Amino acid sequence: MQIVILAVGKLKERYWREAFAEYAKRLSGYVNLSVVEVADEPAPDHVSPMEIGYILKTEAHRLERHLKPRDGIVILDRQGRQYASEDWSQQFTRLEAEAFGRLVFIIGGSYGLDESIQKQASLKWSFGPLTLPHQLARIVLAEQIYRGIRIARGEPYHK
Known part of the structure; x- marks a missing residue:
């Protein structure tokens, strides 16, 4: 299966890149993983709702350039x-069975994702009520994809 992590922003610090690389290496035995990063839109300290709308639209256009018609988003x-690990594994297996061309996981920027992207989603997934920095969210996402695959295959890891 081809999996794309499409993210607003970059992993700038070495420790984030190294953590992600570890899970990318683990995933390489199961899926064809690629990462696409798009620039986040700079925002002033005090942002009006109109400016947030502009930021979301601008980032959405950058993301949409990387989407294909048969993508599962x-x-x-x-x-x-929110999913427990075993439930996420079942959802992942269901998404794999949908025969999408690719499975694309999208991580938004500081203000989230524009409605135009949200409407295209096959699944909206929350890691909980807390807000994670996008760098950490990317690491958690890679780990959870890996965990879900291992659970689905009955391989040890999740305990």
Whole structure:
């Protein structure tokens, strides 16, 4: 299966890149993983709702350039559904069975994702009510994809 992590922003610090690289290496035995990063839109300290709308639209256009018609889209969103590891594994297996061309996981920027991206989602997934920095969210996402695959295959890891 081809999996794409499409993220607003970059992993700048070495420790984030190293943590992600570890899970990317683990995943390489199961899926074809690629990462696409798009620039986040700079924002002033005090942002009006109109400016937030502009930022979201601008980032959405950058993300949409990397989407294909047959993609299965999973967005990370605080308002999404939360899953225990075993339940996530079942959801992942269900998404694999949908025969999407690719499974694309989208991580938004500081203000989330524009409605135009949210409407395209096959699944909205939440890691809980807390807000994670996008760098940490990417690490948690890679780990959870790996964990879900291992659980689905009955391989040890999740305990």
